[in-house]
Amino acid sequence: MKAVVLAAGQGTRIRPLSHSVPKPMLPVADRPLVAHTIDAAIDAGADEIVLVIGYEADTVHEYFGPEYRGVPVSYAVQTEQAGTADAVNAASEHLDGPFAVLNGDNLYDPAAIAQLFEQCPAVCAIEVDDPRNYGVLSTDGDSVSGIVEKPADPPTNLANAGAYAFPEAARKWLEVPESDRGEHEITDVLATVIDEFDVSPVTLSRWLDVGRPWELLEANEWKLSVLERRIDGDVSDDAHLEGDVVVEPGATIKPGVVIDGPALIRSGATVGPNAYVRGATLIDEGAKVGHAAEVKNSVLSRDASVSHLSYVGDSVLGRDVNLGAGTNVANLRHDDAAIEFTVKGERVSTGRRKFGIVAGDDVKTGINSSLTPGLKLSPGATTNPGETVNRDR
Ligand code: TTP
Structure with a gap:
């Protein structure tokens, strides 16, 4: 048929x-x-x-x-x-x-x-x-x-x-x-x-x-969870890879890195040194997670970069996004309510207790930026060093 x-x-x-x-x-x-x-x-x-x-x-x-x-x-x-x-x-x-x-x-x-x-x-x-x-x-x-x-x-x-x-x-x-x-x-x-x-x-x-963007995260949660462990890239002896982790040929995992699967590190991507990646996470081709950065349940699209001392949780980063050192994404509200997100100009519930940010291609954040849950950053948007961003831009 x-x-x-x-x-x-x-x-x-x-x-x-x-x-x-x-x-x-x-x-x-x-x-x-x-x-x-x-x-x-x-x-x-x-x-x-x-x-x-x-x-x-x-x-x-x-x-x-x-x-x-x-x-x-x-x-x-x-x-x-x-x-x-x-x-x-x-x-x-x-x-x-x-x-x-x-x-x-x-x-x-x-x-x-x-x-x-x-x-x-x-x-x-x-x-x-x-x-x-x-x-x-x-x-x-x-x-x-x-x-x-x-x-x-x-x-x-x-x-x-x-x-x-x-x-x-x-x-x-x-x-x-x-x-x-x-x-x-x-x-x-x-x-x-x-x-x-x-x-x-x-x-x-x-x-x-x-x-909607959080459904892309759910799609990755589903399809990453069915991958079987396969380590083909360049992995340091001092890295610890737990569970279903796939490291494609041409990917590099540096010393001190801990990865808890499910996670997929694609060709040309680099993680570490001393970074922590928790599932379900996709680090797409050419993407980078720097020294002492933590990425949890997120999608880093092609050539996106999370610089040293940063945290990214429950987020989707578009292509060529660059999060400056010390950028922190908040993914949980104090009142535990479901995180809202703007879809076609309206705030709607994602139904998720934990949700971080969605950054369009080429977004750049200044060092020590604080990004609040459910934030949407348009392609090419920037933040200043030390800025707390709680409105879409
Ligand atoms: P939708 O999800 O309704 O439309 P969309 O994918 O453009 O997304 P949005 O509503 O956010 O703008 O479409 C369902 C499927 O049908 C999807 O795979 C896209 C496809 N589609 C077409 O191929 N042509 C069309 O004219 C429309 C409306 C959808």
């Missing part, structure tokens, strides 16, 4: 991280987010990937090329991000026979995607305690009988998980009217398929929709 993977979105909620790197290309363990979606499709037996690209399309195209893991990849360009049904419609010419549709910013358990393909027509669902903020499936016996968006009174606890296996006939139904939020939505295509076919629900055991 061909799998259409949607990766054209602008990723407005995950800004500033999506400023220059499109959301599907943000790092999750050793590969971009969308590579995990594509891996799930290939592991489930997809014989071709149709990747829908739009925002920062070249970055996605260059990474995957014409073939990925031996499976052909073709590309459809969605010129305007007019919704998920519009995105699939952009890929319509590539389709013949039944086809699957997966969100390129979702992590799925691969076994369920194999089941989805087998049971076509089918839709993936995840059981949630409170489905009122999701698209919710209703069922009749073993079939899905409908889908309703954000219902006040949910018919089931089965939330739509954005993975579909459609019969060939669905190609005719891709042109749907605009929804209330002004997009052409794939769920309206699903509604027609449900009317015309018996659609099976396939329940996922694990699923993650990466929409």
Whole structure:
């Protein structure tokens, strides 16, 4: 079956991280987010990937090329991000026979995607305690009988998980009217398929929709936790690596470093001397953790640097970020309340008791900067030496 993977979105909620790197290309363990979606499709037996690209399309195209893991990849360009049904419609010419549709910013358990393909027509669902903020499936016996968006009174606890296996006939139904939020939505295509076919629900055991920055941390927590210990880089005899730690070839771990996994230290990265890295942490290619710095449960993107005597916890640092010596990130409130973060101009709860900062590419902090929980720093923002920063900039 061909799998259409949607990766054209602008990723407005995950800004500033999506400023220059499109959301599907943000790092999750050793590969971009969308590579995990594509891996799930290939592991489930997809014989071709149709990747829908739009925002920062070249970055996605260059990474995957014409073939990925031996499976052909073709590309459809969605010129305007007019919704998920519009995105699939952009890929319509590539389709013949039944086809699957997966969100390129979702992590799925691969076994369920194999089941989805087998049971076509089918839709993936995840059981949630409170489905009122999701698209919710209703069922009749073993079939899905409908889908309703954000219902006040949910018919089931089965939330739509954005993975579909459609019969060939669905190609005719891709042109749907605009929804209330002004997009052409794939769920309206699903509604027609449900009317015309018996659609099976396939329940996922694990699923993650990466929409906001802390969900990128959660994605890394998931995919780093399944890595197995592998030490290929240059590791000092005086370093202590505990648990599932991966040190790629070309990475350097200096004397006195302690790493508690899960952690991935990628090629060209340097840690130490005397640094402490606690899981789940990704130190991406070329990133640096300096002398006596501590990094916990964080993502350091390519070429980011945490200088000596600094602390970074539960944070995401974009590319080329440089935290000056003695920069400290606070990740916990005195009142223990969940940390809030600004998403599209509104303060929302991350639901996390511990959350640090999100720094866009090229942020630079002065020495001894103090950064408060839930802080967002735009690409290129700077702080002064000794400054306490408690407002986004
Ligand atoms: P969304 O998460 O709804 O959109 P987005 O990724 O652009 O993020 P945001 O809401 O923060 O701006 O999209 C779900 C998936 O569908 C995601 O993988 C991106 C993809 N998509 C497209 O390919 N084209 C589109 O027009 C839209 C809206 C989404």
